[in-house]
Amino acid sequence: MSTATAAATHDDHEHVHYTTTGLDNRKIAVWAFIGSECMLFASLISTYLIYKGRSRVGPFPHETWTSPTGEVFKPILNIPVTSASTFVLLMSSLFMVMALAAVENRGKPGYGGLKGNSKFWLATTALAGTVFLGFQAFEFTSFVHEGLKITTNLFGSSFFTLTGFHGAHVTVGVLWLLTLLAIDMKRGLTPKDTLVVDICALYWHFVDVVWIAIFTLIYLIQ
Amino acid sequence: MSDHASHAGHEVHEHPDWKQYKWVALILFAITIVEVWAYYIPAFVASSAFVPILLVMSAVKFSIVVAYYMHLKYDNRLFIALFVGPLFIAMFTITALLLLFGKL
Amino acid sequence: MTTYASSAPEQTGIWSWITTVDHKRIGTMYLFTALFFFLFGGLEAGLMRVQLARPNQAIISAEMYNQLFTMHGTTMVFLAIMPLSAAFFNYLIPLQIGARDVAFPRLNAFSYWVYLLGAVFITFPIFFHIAPNGGWFGYAPLTTNQFSPGANIDFWVMGLQILGISSLAAAFNFITTIINMRAPGMTLMRMPMFTWMSFIVQFLLILAFPAITIALVFLLFDRFFGTAFYDIAKGADPLLWQHLFWVFGHPEVYILILPAFGLVSEILPTFSKKPLFGYNVMVYSGIMIGFLGFGVWAHHMFAVGMGAVADTLFSMATMLIGIPTGVKIFNWIATLWGGQIRFVTAMKFAIGLVGLFTIGGISGVMHSSPPADLQQTDTYFVVAHFHYVLFGGSMMGIFGGIYFYFPKMFGRYMDEALGTWHFWLTFIAMNLTFFPMHFSGLLGMPRRIYTYDAGQGWEKFNLASSLGTLLLIIATAIFVINFFKSRKGGLPAPQDAWGAATLEWSIPSPPPEYNFARIPIVTSRSPLWDLKHPEMSSGAAHADADPVQVASANAVPLREETEHHTAAELGIPMPLNTVKPLLTALGIVIMFSGLMFIHLDHFALAMAVSLSGAALLIGSLYAWLFSPLE
Ligand code: HEM
Ligand SMILES: [Cu+2]
Numbered sequence: 001m002s003t004a005t006a007a008a009t010h011d012d013h014e015h016v017h018y019t020t021t022g023l024d025n026r027k028i029a030v031w032a033f034i035g036s037e038c039m040l041f042a043s044l045i046s047t048y049l050i051y052k053g054r055s056r057v058g059p060f061p062h063e064t065w066t067s068p069t070g071e072v073f074k075p076i077l078n079i080p081v082t083s084a085s086t087f088v089l090l091m092s093s094l095f096m097v098m099a100l101a102a103v104e105n106r107g108k109p110g111y112g113g114l115k116g117n118s119k120f121w122l123a124t125t126a127l128a129g130t131v132f133l134g135f136q137a138f139e140f141t142s143f144v145h146e147g148l149k150i151t152t153n154l155f156g157s158s159f160f161t162l163t164g165f166h167g168a169h170v171t172v173g174v175l176w177l178l179t180l181l182a183i184d185m186k187r188g189l190t191p192k193d194t195l196v197v198d199i200c201a202l203y204w205h206f207v208d209v210v211w212i213a214i215f216t217l218i219y220l221i222q
Numbered sequence: 223m224s225d226h227a228s229h230a231g232h233e234v235h236e237h238p239d240w241k242q243y244k245w246v247a248l249i250l251f252a253i254t255i256v257e258v259w260a261y262y263i264p265a266f267v268a269s270s271a272f273v274p275i276l277l278v279m280s281a282v283k284f285s286i287v288v289a290y291y292m293h294l295k296y297d298n299r300l301f302i303a304l305f306v307g308p309l310f311i312a313m314f315t316i317t318a319l320l321l322l323f324g325k326l
Numbered sequence: 327m328t329t330y331a332s333s334a335p336e337q338t339g340i341w342s343w344i345t346t347v348d349h350k351r352i353g354t355m356y357l358f359t360a361l362f363f364f365l366f367g368g369l370e371a372g373l374m375r376v377q378l379a380r381p382n383q384a385i386i387s388a389e390m391y392n393q394l395f396t397m398h399g400t401t402m403v404f405l406a407i408m409p410l411s412a413a414f415f416n417y418l419i420p421l422q423i424g425a426r427d428v429a430f431p432r433l434n435a436f437s438y439w440v441y442l443l444g445a446v447f448i449t450f451p452i453f454f455h456i457a458p459n460g461g462w463f464g465y466a467p468l469t470t471n472q473f474s475p476g477a478n479i480d481f482w483v484m485g486l487q488i489l490g491i492s493s494l495a496a497a498f499n500f501i502t503t504i505i506n507m508r509a510p511g512m513t514l515m516r517m518p519m520f521t522w523m524s525f526i527v528q529f530l531l532i533l534a535f536p537a538i539t540i541a542l543v544f545l546l547f548d549r550f551f552g553t554a555f556y557d558i559a560k561g562a563d564p565l566l567w568q569h570l571f572w573v574f575g576h577p578e579v580y581i582l583i584l585p586a587f588g589l590v591s592e593i594l595p596t597f598s599k600k601p602l603f604g605y606n607v608m609v610y611s612g613i614m615i616g617f618l619g620f621g622v623w624a625h626h627m628f629a630v631g632m633g634a635v636a637d638t639l640f641s642m643a644t645m646l647i648g649i650p651t652g653v654k655i656f657n658w659i660a661t662l663w664g665g666q667i668r669f670v671t672a673m674k675f676a677i678g679l680v681g682l683f684t685i686g687g688i689s690g691v692m693h694s695s696p697p698a699d700l701q702q703t704d705t706y707f708v709v710a711h712f713h714y715v716l717f718g719g720s721m722m723g724i725f726g727g728i729y730f731y732f733p734k735m736f737g738r739y740m741d742e743a744l745g746t747w748h749f750w751l752t753f754i755a756m757n758l759t760f761f762p763m764h765f766s767g768l769l770g771m772p773r774r775i776y777t778y779d780a781g782q783g784w785e786k787f788n789l790a791s792s793l794g795t796l797l798l799i800i801a802t803a804i805f806v807i808n809f810f811k812s813r814k815g816g817l818p819a820p821q822d823a824w825g826a827a828t829l830e831w832s833i834p835s836p837p838p839e840y841n842f843a844r845i846p847i848v849t850s851r852s853p854l855w856d857l858k859h860p861e862m863s864s865g866a867a868h869a870d871a872d873p874v875q876v877a878s879a880n881a882v883p884l885r886e887e888t889e890h891h892t893a894a895e896l897g898i899p900m901p902l903n904t905v906k907p908l909l910t911a912l913g914i915v916i917m918f919s920g921l922m923f924i925h926l927d928h929f930a931l932a933m934a935v936s937l938s939g940a941a942l943l944i945g946s947l948y949a950w951l952f953s954p955l956e
Contacts, residue, residue, distance in 0.1 A: 018845070018881075019506045019507065020505065020506050020507065020508040020509075020510075020512070021298070021300060021505060021506055023298055023300065023506060025429040025430065025502045025506050025507075027301075028300070028301075028304070028429075028501070028502045028505055028506055029429070029430070029498045029499070029501070029502045031300075031301045031304040031305055032304055032497075032498050032501045032502065032532060033498055033532075034304075034305060034308075035304050035305055035307065035308030035309070035532060035533070036308065036494065036497075036498075036532035036533065036535075036536055037536070038305075038308045038309050038311075038312040039308060039311065039312050039315070039532075039533050039534075039536035039537060040536035040539065040540060041312075042312035042313070042315050042316050042536075043315075043536060043537045043539075043540035043541070043570060043573070044540055045316060046315065046316045046319040046320065047540070047544070047555070047566065047570075049316075049320055049325055050319060050320065050323045050325060050563065050566065051561075051562070051563075051566075052325070054561045054562075054563070055560070055561055056560055056561045057560075079258065079261060083254065083258045086254060087251070087254060090247070090250045090251065090254065091247065091251075093247075093250075093287060093291050094243060094244075094246075094247040094291075096291070097243050097291050098243070101240065101243075115240070150547070150551060150552075150553050151551070151552040151553055151554065152554075153554060153560060153561070154554050154555070154560060154561050154562060156553075156554070157544075157547070157553035157554045157555050158555070161543070161544070161547065161553070161555075179948075201291075201292075202292055205287055205288070205291045205292045206292070208287060208291075209283075209284045209287050209288060212280055212283045212284050212287070213280060213284060215254075215257075215280070216257065216276050216277065216279070216280035217280075220257055220258070220260075220261050220276055221272075221273055221276055221277075222267060300505065307529075308529075308532070308533055311533055311620050312533075314620070314621070315537075315573060315620065318621070319569060319573075321636075322565075322569065322624065322632060322636055323563065323565075
């Protein structure tokens with residue numbers, strides 16, 4: 001009770017506005033946003049699955065295709081490479097929670113050294129995201145070399161659009177992380193900034209779980 | 223909602239701890255290995271159990287990231303509602319569309 | 327009617343409007359802009375009715391007719407009714423829940439500017455005869471390059487994409503506002519019904535818009551980058567667009583009607599001097615409608631041959647949704663029952679909604695039956711249905727809301743005599759326009775034809791519709807006159823202009839920039855009646871003062887606020903004016919506009935424009951996020 005009363009005094013520079021639930025507005029908005037994103041990816045994933053197996057020409061994701069001219073196209077999805085990039089993205093989520101813990105517990109016992117180094121964890125998370133994007137760039141270019149463009153067939157259109165949308169989300173996340181890193185370098189993130197890191201983390205993990213779904217539905221299930 | 227008014231002004235932060243983080247990462251890693259491994263067993267891929275089992279594994283990964291890394295398990299119930307409601311409608315829509323297009 | 331409060335000295339000048347982040351000013355801008363587009367869309371309809379008044383006329387070409395019906399539908403749905411609702415969301419939600427502003431004031435300004443720029447973007451092509459021409463639901467593959475070359479559809483695709491951003495941003499804002507900005511004691515089940523319906527609408531928005539966003543992205547990629555999503559030659563399914571569109575489209579119709587339902591639920595109790603009948607049931611039926619609304623979309627597609635199972639399931643779900651809708655109608659009637667009714671203009675429109683919406687609801691249930699729908703679909707019968715729900719429902723409710731809240735917004739009443747003329751003319755004209763469409767539709771007249779032969783029994787119905795339209799235009803002109811006349815010369819209104827029960831009536835009209843000098847503590851559903859007419863709310867559920875724990879030092883028991891101060895005098899920190907939301911919105915629109923040059927084969931120019939838009943977007947977004955709010 002008393003904390004809230006104190007929070008309402010306005011000359012306090014770091015004042016917190018009164019909220020009905022005691023939660024921060026931004027966090028509610030981010031969760032609502034994530035809810036909305038569920039529908040966005042649901043539409044993309046549905047389309048991919050609806051169009052699965054309906055392409056008139058290859059290359060195909062899991063099947064070999066022989067073109068009318070006799071050219072043979074192998075199944076195009078490269079599971080080993082994508083497994084590696086999936087692994088990197090999953091681990092980035094671990095780095096992200098470490099970054100959050102480091103900011104939140106700054107100065108607490110047990111959070112010295114590497115564990116308390118939020119800059120390191122933010123940087124590694126962003127790096128992991130960038131590596132994931134690098135894998136995606138590699139995947140996209142090699143697909144194009146193997147004859148699959150976004151215009152080639154239904155598979156190409158829906159595959160590149162779905163994974164491209166996901167990649168765009170990762171890109172936004174990397175920029176967000178780098179922004180946090182810049183703030184951390186400039187003035188140092190403190191436990192008061194926990195929320196700011198938290199909402200970025202929520203977004204980041206959400207992008208990760210979307211990939212968990214994509215990896216199974218698009219890459220592994222044939 | 224008003225029942226939350228009592229802790230207005232400060233957030234309840236009971237994040238899971240480092241040990242749990244490690245375990246979650248380990249499980250994620252392990253399931254991914256099993257998934258990819260399963261992909262390379264032709265007999266299993268051909269069986270009718272393949273798709274359901276893969277979906278279950280993926281759902282487990284999805285859930286533990288949401289529950290622990292997004293600390294939904296420890297956070298305000300409101301957030302659970304904000305996430306699970308839309309997720310439910312999204313999954314309903316995917317299922318209905320796949321049925322309508324004869325994919326299920 | 328004793329206390330006349332004049333408005334506090336305010337910032338003035340055009341710049342203060344461009345940079346405002348005040349939800350009331352933004353609401354006012356939404357109101358004016360949306361009313362403008364309502365008139366614009368009405369004129370488009372007027373032209374169509376001139377063309378259809380008699381058989382075999384050639385006043386308007388077939389091509390122009392296509393552009394007119396497309397833009398009429400698009401305008402009314404996305405540029406008129408949705409933003410009119412948004413005007414009320416903006417103006418009322420913070421006032422009704424006892425807040426000083428929305429959760430994210432700058433995001434709110436951003437939503438408005440994106441709407442305005444998007445609206446201009448999608449509207450101006452009609453002056454060059456290159457307006458979108460594929461119908462308001464833009465069915466692909468019809469709208470792909472193959473069948474719709476030219477820039478017409480490009481404007482539509484990008485315009486809707488832009489407008490979607492506005493709606494989504496606003497929805498996140500209002501969800502947060504309603505969850506988190508309620509005054510102490512304002513529990514969910516004490517919220518005014520308008521706020522409740524708006525709350526549901528925001529969830530419909532965040533869940534429905536992603537579907538059309540993706541459908542539009544596919545279309546945009548097909549048109550600009552040659553993808554195959556709607557290319558039948560490459561194996562695409564012609565139903566993909568229809569499904570994605572209606573996954574959005576059906577929730578969208580509830581997005582259009584629920585705010586009007588909310589307004590009516592404020593008006594009816596006030597002028598019956600009775601609390602809303604069955605408040606809880608009203609809330610639950612609203613939630614039911616919102617929820618079921620995601621499971622009925624394919625009732626727009628009975629004619630495509632989905633098969634008996636799908637038809638049956640969607641038909642049943644559609645009939646089911648009629649139940650919560652009907653519940654609401656009965657609750658309104660029960661609210662009137664035994665009340666001391668004051669038949670002012672706002673009340674007339676509210677009762678008008680109850681009657682006219684019901685007609686539209688009934689024809690809706692008629693075409694929820696697939697065999698019946700096969701006769702009705704794509705005929706004027708469907709046109710009649712959706713005009714009864716949209717004009718008879720949404721617009722009647724919004725007109726009622728304008729008459730009701732005008733005194734709050736501008737401190738003056740609208741003229742009752744002109745209002746009465748407006749109502750009765752609208753009521754008669756709207757029935758004269760749309761009722762005959764039931765008949766021409768059942769006689770087989772298809773929608774979206776630019777002319778027809780004589781001798782099919784359609785002439786008199788079409789003539790009636792056209793005459794009705796003329797009358798509607800006259801009625802609307804009366805409304806416009808009344809609106810502008812009353813703004814300057816209407817009777818001054820006190821803060822509690824109608825003796826209503828909710829918080830927005832406890833503060834001056836127009837409200838000061840900070841809304842509430844002291845945040846009120848809310849102890850019931852009709853706080854102002856508790857204060858002024860305790861006899862009216864006694865016995866109603868939740869009426870008993872429930873001791874609320876004061877969580878904010880600023881909150882006090884509700885009282886009527888009559889004095890005017892500036893925020894500075896009261897020590898209330900106000901958000902700073904800023905132009906950054908506008909710049910960010912501009913960046914988005916430039917980014918999209920750049921793509922237009924691709925079709926003119928200026929790829930480099932397209933990239934240059936789009937990238938500079940993106941740079942503006944990112945630059946002003948960062949500047950915005952790194953500058954303090956207040
Ligand atoms: C009782 C509730 C309702 C039912 C059962 C219902 C049912 C239907 C059905 C089955 C159709 C498809 C007709 C066809 O194309 O063959 C339809 C069309 C339509 N309805 Fe409703 N409806 C209801 C309420 C509403 C409301 C509240 C609105 C909007 C405020 C609305 C707006 C529309 C529109 C705009 C269309 C036509 C879309 C188009 O084809 O352009 N309806 N309705
Ligand atoms: Cu519908």
